[in-house]
Amino acid sequence: MAQEKSGEITLQSMKQLVDGQLPYAEVKKIVHATSKDKDRIQKYLEVLQARVQWRDPILLRLSEHLYIVRKNSNRRIVKCDCGHEFDDYRINWKLGCRIRVRTTEEDLAEVYATKCRPDPTLVEVREFYCPGCFAQLAVEVVPRGYPVQFEFLPDLDALYRDWLGKPLEDESADWFQDRSSTLNTKWAKQK
Numbered sequence: 001m002a003q004e005k006s007g008e009i010t011l012q013s014m015k016q017l018v019d020g021q022l023p024y025a026e027v028k029k030i031v032h033a034t035s036k037d038k039d040r041i042q043k044y045l046e047v048l049q050a051r052v053q054w055r056d057p058i059l060l061r062l063s064e065h066l067y068i069v070r071k072n073s074n075r076r077i078v079k080c081d082c083g084h085e086f087d088d089y090r091i092n093w094k095l096g097c098r099i100r101v102r103t104t105e106e107d108l109a110e111v112y113a114t115k116c117r118p119d120p121t122l123v124e125v126r127e128f129y130c131p132g133c134f135a136q137l138a139v140e141v142v143p144r145g146y147p148v149q150f151e152f153l154p155d156l157d158a159l160y161r162d163w164l165g166k167p168l169e170d171e172s173a174d175w176f177q178d179r180s181s182t183l184n185t186k187w188a189k190q191k
């Protein structure tokens, strides 16, 4: 189905786009359109929501497998498409993963086919896996001992209020804060 000149995207086209099946010419038309439909993100979320087995409303997609969802009426958490629930979205979800750290030449040779690989005396390779389905969710190549990177902490209230014109009902200044240290503090107290 061809797109409108305005750049409006149909639900069917959105499904194709999400699947990587939309012809390039149509993708280009959508991207370059000067007038875009305002409910585009709603269509996107509708397509995503129909593909998961759970009903918690998706607020934003974080990656191929991860979503920020509303849990009950008062929580926003990170959830994997397999159903595994991570913590509050303000806490780096990587801290709830199974983590494989590659620190030696032998470890690295398992994933780098050639000699062109990181120097294990300088860096380590961290692989993050979902505890529910064991999908690989992220990989970091960082100096040894470097803090786990928090890739993306979105300001959901600003997105919904200022860009989509539909403020979330539980809007609060408390949401847009990195709370990862609360988990580190909890772990420290357990020792």
Ligand SMILES: [Zn+2]
Residues within 6 Å of the ligand: 065, 080, 081, 082, 083, 084, 130, 131, 132, 133, 134, 135
């Ligand atoms: Zn999973």
